[in-house]
Amino acid sequence: MKYEYKPSFDKTLGKMHSIRKEEASSAISELIDFFETGKKPRGLGLKHLKDTFWEIRFNIRDRIIFTMENDTVSFIIAGNHHEIKRFLKRI
Template sequence: MKKIVILPSFERSIRRFTSTEKDRLIITLEKFNDFLVTGRISSGLGFKKIRHDIYEFRIDIRLRVIVKDEDDALYMVLAGTHEDIKRYLKDFS
């Protein structure tokens, strides 16, 4: 199983979340972990491939998490809105 690495950019991005958003993030990360362990996607996770090594999944209707898949690790890169995600993809394409 791949290890999960939390990048500083991810930590910075969740600092501005409200306590409710942080609670939703925790629940979503638990669902993501279950997906990694079992291979079954929980309804509502919305896990999808964006580019060859970049994936996203939903926290809620407004917020997403970006994950980068490299070698033996999954890097949690960013959590934010659709606009935050677009900006990240534009800057790092």
């Protein structure tokens, strides 16, 4: 499995406070571990949205949207519930 971070992800993550960045990083690590081991960690909140789009939760309010195509996971955007809803309306 390959992992890539899109510029949109880096931009949205860059606007967050350091605590939220750490939570996002931890959630991504858990997701990668899940893909590598097959053991889903509790509280990851992995959810299929539509087509190739998925989300994970990194705290009660914030989400990360990513796509899975073939053997590549692309992290697209990180944000709160409202930012994610706005993004999903545009795709």
